[in-house]
Amino acid sequence: MSSVRRTIQVLDLLARKGALGVRSVAQQLDLPVGSIHRLLNDLEAEAAVERNAEGTWQLGYRLLDIVELQLDGLGFQRLARPFCEAIAAAVGETVNVNVTSGDGCVCIDKVRGNESMQLDWKVGSRGPLHCGGAAKAILAFLSDADQHRIVNAPLPRFTPNTITAASALREELERIRKRGYSIDNQEVVLGVFCVAVPIVDRTGRPVGAISVSGPSPKAPGSTVQPLVDQLSAAAGEISRRLGYAGSWPPKSAAMAHDIRAAS
The missing domain is CATH 1.10.10.10 (Winged helix-like DNA-binding domain superfamily/Winged helix DNA-binding domain)
Incomplete structure (x- = not known):
């Protein structure tokens, strides 16, 4: 060894x-x-x-210094923290920031809301991309090649709600691209619901996500839209500060929005 x-x-x-x-x-x-x-x-x-x-x-403490340098290099924690604090104060649930890491994602920051029950990932927690709000928000906007590799790999089950069939996951990713946000209906931990929006870099590639998680149910539609609006505004501004100059939401979601508006 x-x-x-x-x-x-x-x-x-x-x-x-x-x-x-x-x-x-x-x-x-x-x-x-x-x-x-x-x-x-x-x-x-x-x-x-x-x-x-x-x-x-x-x-x-040397390791903490190294981690802090890494996070400063990514820029996410510094850029996202004010948005996280504002959203957590407004909605009362936990706001998480995740970054991509290989074929998974890692929680690099969180701000707790004022709810008595706080069900969220610890900073440093690593997870796959096929389940969870932030993870699916990232996966849905990756390239076709990256999606194909991840979707067709083994998809571990964490709860009865985890999507483990490749065909079902592809359909879910298409829905996320069209509406611009993802929903986690207790896919990772029973009792935890999440809504998330991707963060993209200057090329439009998803490099992270910002999410709200907690015990209150979340489902696509008008009820969750106020949360989506806050997350989307934050993710859009963070993405612009990372060099993204395209339309927001990212292209595929924006196209779907234009189609709905014209119909």
């Missing part, structure tokens, strides 16, 4: 389990104690891990 892979495994374990002794780390990763001890000392020298008062190992 390469040293890089061991390093990632150690950091991931400490992130998930909290402070651990060197023997515990070695046992849980099934690696030699001596190797883990040397690795932890190297990581300590780079401030990636540190020993606490009890003598066990925990993550250091």
Whole structure:
């Protein structure tokens, strides 16, 4: 096993389990104690891990600095935060910002509303693109080639409402493109509903999404439209600040809107 892979495994374990002794780390990763001890000392020298008062190992603040630099580079968190705060205050539910990551997406920021029940992803949570409001909002506006690859891959089921048939998912993505937003009807977690709008870069490619999630039911139509309007205004402004100069909503959704308006 390469040293890089061991390093990632150690950091991931400490992130998930909290402070651990060197023997515990070695046992849980099934690696030699001596190797883990040397690795932890190297990581300590780079401030990636540190020993606490009890003598066990925990993550250091260097990793937070690295993550902050990454988020600043993406620009999403800084650009989206004021919109998230305004929407969360207005609707009382949690506003999430997700970015694309390979064939999945990652929650990079959230602002809680004032609802007593808050059902949402933790910052750093990673999920697939075939289910969930933000994920489907991203997937619906990807290129045909990217969609084909993801839709025809295995589609894990998380709840009875998760879409796991490729044909049904393609139909759902077409509906999302036409109306410009996605709906999550308890596809990832039972009791959690979500509405989301994509964020695009200067080329029009979806690079993230902004969403509202919570316990109140959400379905396509006039009832959810006020939420959609707020999310769309925020996503449009963030996209423009990322260099997007096209019409809003993105092309396919805008075309559908023009057709409806003319009919």
